Amino acid sequence: MNFLYAAYAVTWVIHIGYLTTLVRRYARLKKEIAELKK
Amino acid sequence: MKRWFPILGIVTLALLSYALYEALVAAPTERTMGDVQRIFYYHVPSAWTAFLLFFLNFVASIQYLVRRKPGVDRIANWIVLGIAVAICIGAYVVPPPAGVERSAVATTGLAVAAIYFLVRKLFPGDRADILAVVTAEVGVVFCTIVLITGPLWARPVWGIWWAPGDIRLTSTLVLWLIYIAYLMLRKFSSSGNTAVIAAVLAVFGALDVPLVYFSIWFFRTQHPQPVIGGGGSIDPRMMQVLLINWVAFLFFAYLVSWSRYRLEVIKREVERAQGMQELMETRAR
């Protein structure tokens, strides 16, 4: 049974993790745009 | 597209929640495997989504390579049309493998051609390269999930984490390895033509996949192995839940890919601007 919850949990952990990297990369780009505009 | 994003986001969230409920609560419990079988409702849609994304990567890579010379481009169009027609005709002439409908094969042939020409229309020039990067990355994410949920399902049900002769799991592993290599190549390349080199690798990968499938298929006829994931027919109610989950994950994959696409477009513009700035600074000095 734990395998079932583990599988579902892992799925969402990975998806959320990937989305977090996207958000962080986006934030870094925003900072670089601000640098360029200066 | 940008203004649709919040609405689609909410729709996707709703679909995913509904699909989750269906998978965990509403779907009937499997007789032999019990509740653990419900992993199937996340494992299989992730696999189908990953394969779809990798197929898109293959199409985008071919497009990118083929479009560099207009003559080759035209030949490629005819070849794709020819293949689609051949599949459609073949579906009704040649007896299909067991359990596969003739109409399904024909539809697949048409879908392949449709996807090829859609990508051609919607992603001209460099955009095909961006599509390739995006589909490779998101595909790897989904593929990782397939490779983790697979063993998690196999262990309680069949007693083993992995069987090297299991066609689906091993082919998926090879596909995963190929695309990890693809992403590493993109990341570590210091060439100006990374797009071309990556596209060539994608083509090699695509050539490899049928060979992998075939080689493992023969391997298992010599070394009988348990079929992880079971074969045979599926209860229609389970099929329904499966499809609901697949649709939900397709929406989700679309939104993630779209976000990644936007990110890549902005990233390339920033890099171009940075390059220009450095050029100006060097000239000013």
Add this chain to the structure above:
Amino acid sequence: MSGVTRATLIKDLRLEWRSKDAINSMLFFALLVVVVFSFSFDPIAEESRRIAGGLIWVAFLFASVVALNETWARELRNQVLDAYRVSPAPANSLFVAKALGNFIFVCVLEALMAPLFIVFYNLRALGPAYQLLIVAPLGTWALVVNGTFFAALSIRTRAREIMLPLLLFPISIPAILGMVSATTAILSGENSARFYIVLLAVYDVVFTIACLALFETVLHAE
């Protein structure tokens, strides 16, 4: 074989004969595998014949990567590739010469290592041993043709030495499965290696054509 191919091949062979760089490093790695794994072998057991196939090809695989990494290094150092791009010589001649050169090196290695394997692992083929003479070249060519190509792909990457095996291994899996299973089948005599030999042949044909078709693109893409 075109003049360019022959000239390049002879040049590479001569350079290698004088320095023996590649063959020495390859021998070292292969010997390492043989000796280390000989400790895990029970010389009388039937099991050893089943494992030996895999071990032999692991040794050759690692050794080949050593040679493959060096394939284009000399050309890179002396700007030969730029000269090639500008010259009217067909790109494929260069590729064929390099691939053949690597093929010869690895075959020499295999010939040197084979007696050692037989001795250290007490090998005796229960199946038709002559088939090994078919499996070895087919398998070697599968590794070498893709290896030479991917070595060219990895030229302009950071961490070049790791990029080659990283690219090569996933794509080579059907070939590796074929080589190992064929060798095991021949050694243990339990099943026929014929299908695996056909698999290796198909793999070789498919990827040789692919490499020849795409090498020019890669050469000009650097």
